[in-house]
Amino acid sequence: MAAGSNTEDYPQEIDEQLTGFDSSVSSVKTMLEKLMSMPRNDLLQKLDPLDQAKLDLMSAYTLNSLFWMYLVTQGVNPREHGIKQELERIRTYMNKVKEITDRKKAARLDKGAASRFVRNALYNPDEKESRKKAADTTPDTLKAKRSKQS
Numbered sequence: 001m002a003a004g005s006n007t008e009d010y011p012q013e014i015d016e017q018l019t020g021f022d023s024s025v026s027s028v029k030t031m032l033e034k035l036m037s038m039p040r041n042d043l044l045q046k047l048d049p050l051d052q053a054k055l056d057l058m059s060a061y062t063l064n065s066l067f068w069m070y071l072v073t074q075g076v077n078p079r080e081h082g083i084k085q086e087l088e089r090i091r092t093y094m095n096k097v098k099e100i101t102d103r104k105k106a107a108r109l110d111k112g113a114a115s116r117f118v119r120n121a122l123y124n125p126d127e128k129e130s131r132k133k134a135a136d137t138t139p140d141t142l143k144a145k146r147s148k149q150s
Helices: 012-036 040-045 049-073 083-105 111-121 125-136 139-149
Strands: none
Touching: 012 049, 040 049, 049 083
16 A cells, blocks of 8 residues: 555555455566566467466456456446456356366276276175186086096
C-alpha cells in the first residue's frame, strides 16, 4: 500500500483486506512478468501439446479473472455479465485437461498377471490331482508306461 496512507480513514477490516489484495496483485504481477519475459513462440516450442493447452487455459483464465476484478471495481455485478459464462467455459476445458492428465497417471492393468493372480488365488488341490490324472491318461504317457512295463 502507499507509504503515507492514513489507516484511521477506514475500518481495520478493510485495511486487512486491502493489504491482502495488494499482496495478491503483486504476486500476479511478478508471475506475469516472468511469463511475458520470454517470447510466446519460444515458450510454446519447449512444451508438449498438453502443456501448451494448460498454458493457454491458464492465460485465458487469468485474463478473464482480472477482467472480473475490474468489473467489480467499476461497480458492475460480474455475475450478471458474460464474463461468468466465459470463466465457466474455461473451467470446463481445464477439467477436461485434468482428466487427460489423470488418465496418463493412472495405473495400467497387466491382464496376464491379473489372470495368474486370480487363478492362483482360486487354487484347488483337487484340480491339481485331476490335471495330473488327465496328463497320465494322454496317449503319449500310456505308451511310455507300456514300454516301461515290458
